[in-house]
Amino acid sequence: MIWRNQHTWIAGLGIIILTNTLALAGVAYNRSGEPAARVTFSERELKLPYYWGRKRENSGLALTLNWRIDSGDDEGPYYFSVYRSPHWLDQTKLAALGFAVEEATASEENRRRFNHSLPKEVFLVLENNGPAYQTVLVHRQAIAKQQQALADRNPANEKLANAAKDSQKRLQREQQEASRLFVIDAGLNAHTLRQRYPDTTRNIVLRGTVRARVNQQDDDQWVVQGIVKEVAVTRVNVPLEYRRVFEPFMVNEAGDRDRDPGYQVTLAYGKRFEPWVVEVMLD
Template identity: 35%
Template structure:
């Protein structure tokens, strides 16, 4: 009996060692060679853990990527686009077919799901379009004036939306998708403004007045959270969430993606609160 327990123990340890070796080999392969993408992201694209700054020792720190889909025209009056991960207009029926979805089943198509490559664009044309949309909304509110409470509230909301878009909203947008990562990289060659990531896409089916309309929804990225390396965690010391939330402090992180389209953090640069004056 004792011998059997020893065999099981040795086998269990060997399995753990083998799994860890496999994981480490995958990490090493992903990070070997030149990075596929390198983006410098700020706190507006990286969400800190909810308890950050509350636990004395901090422990491990993971950040979550905050990305957006381009705002739809029907959302023009919204204060800002909170729909991170919502299906963009470019992910239409033609694009879904290009991604390999069979839409012949109509309403049953929503049951399908497929992992594809998605292009994330940093501070590019989609963000500029979001800024322009917020400006148009503010211009309309200014033109109406604030003679009554409803107009005054609309003006205040538009002003807050503009400020949010300029300083707090994520500048990282999903702008395209495909099955061939190399083809996408040829289409978007800028390594420091376009990252290619793996994510799931699910068709969405809507029937309006007897007409079936298809659109796509981008789900979770295959790797949506990134661990801050232990050697870089010291750079986060002294930063509290209150300072980040109010804009009195900020940070930048260099995030690289490798051969397996998995991200890792290579640098952390905090910006401390400006001294009161």
């Protein structure tokens, strides 16, 4: 029995060593050569854990990539929710990604089957503080201007006055707080996407998953749409030497921060499309 336990312990230790060795080899391979992209994010795109620092004995820190999509079909507060369908992920794009869209809307059975189809692994393009964000910003500005004009023409209308205030708040949030990182395209070949989006200081190519669905529109028409289900590797561990930079933003015992986060983090992306921190600066 002792002999068997010893061999079990040795085998378990060997598995742990092998797993760690493979993990380190993967990290080394990912970081070998020139990075595929090198992008600088602010606290708007790389979020601190809300309660980080409350448990002082836990010194680990990981930032979360805060990505968005532009659905292009709604003016409400959830216009840019990740749960909506991006305007570019239409039937043509889904067909290019390998979804069988031809007869998806033909019958109730086809629609049911299509909505239960499995998601597909793809490569996604994320754009940081580029044209996609500017489009969103212009949209918010136009809506705020329109709502304010309506309120000014109807000074006794409390509903219009509140709508104008809400639009102005959403615009201010867009200008000062909201993430500027948008998923803007998808494909099956990372090299092809990189050629299409060559700016390695703004555009990232990452693995992710997309799923397709059939939805009924307000005009009762059935349309095929896609959803970005997941972006792979959205959590980035902060090396120990950089963690002191984030100490001013630690949460105290009351659950509050003495200072709002303000920082710039540069990530490099390697051969496995995985990021690592290369620079951190306070604003």
